[in-house]
Amino acid sequence: MEDCLINIKIPSLGTHYVGSGPKKLGLFMSENELVKLLLFRTNFMNAIAEGRILITQNDDTKLKAFNSLVPFKKWLYHQIDYI
16 A cells, blocks of 8 residues: 555545555545544445545555455443442
């Protein structure tokens, strides 16, 4: 992914750039969707297909590579009591 510039735009957080290179991948998502990605609670490709993440600049090989960096994990339920 070092030859790719990833442009991530989130309305509440602004635009952020990751990496540098001639190939570009642009993403537009909500803050909530970013949290789901960071916690591995969403499938990246399904979020794109469902319209929760929009692609503004596309490079298919980089999109597939980015998808492999964000694996989906099943939810684990934990009960926490506060006293």
